[in-house]
Amino acid sequence: MPALLPSLVTTRIDPERCIGCERCIPVCPSDTLSMVDGKAVVTGATSLQCGHCAAVCPTDAIRVEALDEGMLRFRTFDLDPAWLPHGQGDLPGLVRLMASRRSCRNFTEQPVERDMLEDLIRIACTAPSGTNCQPWAFTVLPDRKAVMRLGDRLLVFFDKLNAMAANPWIRTAEKVFGKGQLDAYHRGYRQRVQEGIDAYRAGGRDRLFHGAPAVIVIAQSPGATTGFEDVMLASQNLLLGAHAMGLGTCLIGFAVEAMHRDASIQAVVGIPKSERVRAVVAIGHPAERFKTVAGRRAAPIRWG
Ligand SMILES: Cc1cc2nc3c(=O)[nH]c(=O)nc-3n(C[C@H](O)[C@H](O)[C@H](O)COP(=O)(O)O)c2cc1C
Ligand code: SF4
Known part of the structure; x- marks a missing residue:
């Protein structure tokens, strides 16, 4: 529809x-x-x-x-607003950019300039959307303090989830009366998440946001029927733009999942109940360098 x-x-x-x-x-x-x-x-x-x-x-x-013409005025670079005709883009450069974007799991402590964050949002908004409804809403956590306000709330969520998943009676009950997701979580993630929580509590590594000094949460505003697709397309633009700017990014699916399971979490960062969070993007200056671009498995292709 x-x-x-x-x-x-x-x-x-x-x-x-x-x-x-x-x-x-x-x-x-x-x-x-x-x-x-x-x-x-x-x-x-x-x-x-x-x-x-x-x-x-x-x-x-x-x-x-x-x-809004201002959406095409960037603060950290100049955009030539002339339309680039079909076939005139730098294809090898574009593909190299796409394949060089990697999920960053080691950020430096250097803060990200607000101008960069604002430009990333404008870049995200160049994405297509179903009937051009642009159903995205961006919540910027611009510094480590703001990121960890969300992180601390997520910690409470995962603490509770881990306690439930550790209990075989609750797992069995959820298997019988629910979808068995708790058991799947227990088998696939609980141990790793617990290690992450313990490490964070011990003042060690932040394995949720990877030490990112900024986060942009992208939510879907109400009323859009292709909202999920729209937000993910905008997110990919943001990830690519960040790489070109010299920033690293990582999509944090754990945070999205937690927000879906406990609607009160998004209120911590001021996101109204009417919006549905689709992407949480950790952003910062990368403390890692790669030698080659991404490898991928062979794509399953069907010719009709
Ligand atoms: C929807 C989605 C959720 C993700 N969630 C996480 C996450 O919670 N933590 C993390 O470190 N990486 C996360 N990732 C990153 C993936 O692990 C990563 O994209 C994948 O391993 C491919 O590596 P690349 O992004 O470096 O090419 C997520 C990626 C996607 C697309
Ligand atoms: S595109 Fe041509 S017909 Fe349409 S408003 Fe401009 S000048 Fe007039």
Whole structure:
């Protein structure tokens, strides 16, 4: 089922500038515009607010007011806003960037500049989303203190979970009346998580956030039906942008899972109940270097 169409039409056309070339008509996915007496006019009742019309117009006659031009102004680098035609990207460079992004599990203590974090969010937002609904909300934990406020709450969660998983009676009951997830957790993760908790309590290594000095939590706002996909696409953009900026990242699935199981955790970092956390990204300056790019297993491919 597609996500709801944004219904608000914020497309404005300057009839003085319109030369009637009709280029904006076929690129519009929501049939918002038509040609009337040789000029483009808004005739549709809905708009994806995608801005394709404004991006194709040779005379800058169109403005989509819902779009924020500031989202393409970055603080740590200059962006050439000219559209890069198909086939003109640096493909080997792009693939090398993708394959060089690795999950970082050793961060330095160096803080991450706020400008970098803000730029990462703008980079994330260049992702596509179902019906352009952009259902993402970013919560920035900009320093180690903020990260550990969440970390401490997660510790309480995993302490409780480990105590339950260690109890064979509770595991059996959950197997009979639930989905057997507690037993699977016990077999797959409990020991490792316990070692992580013990190490953290002993003042040692932070195995949850890997010592990251910043975290960005990306949640899905209500109402989107492709929200999970949208947020994950935005997350991947953020990871790639971070690597290009010189930052390391790591998706922290343990934190996401905990937030799903205990909705009160997200309140600790100010995320309202109506949002569903999809990605927790640890961010920092990497204390590790690799020699080669990522290896992967052979992809299962089916030709139809
Ligand atoms: C959804 C998701 C959740 C993840 N959760 C964690 C996590 O909690 N802790 C961690 O250290 N790595 C986590 N990772 C990182 C994966 O282990 C990593 O992506 C995988 O081993 C491939 O390595 P690479 O990212 O370096 O290419 C997660 C990755 C994904 C995609
Ligand atoms: S693309 Fe611009 S100039 Fe061409 S018809 Fe549309 S509004 Fe007019």
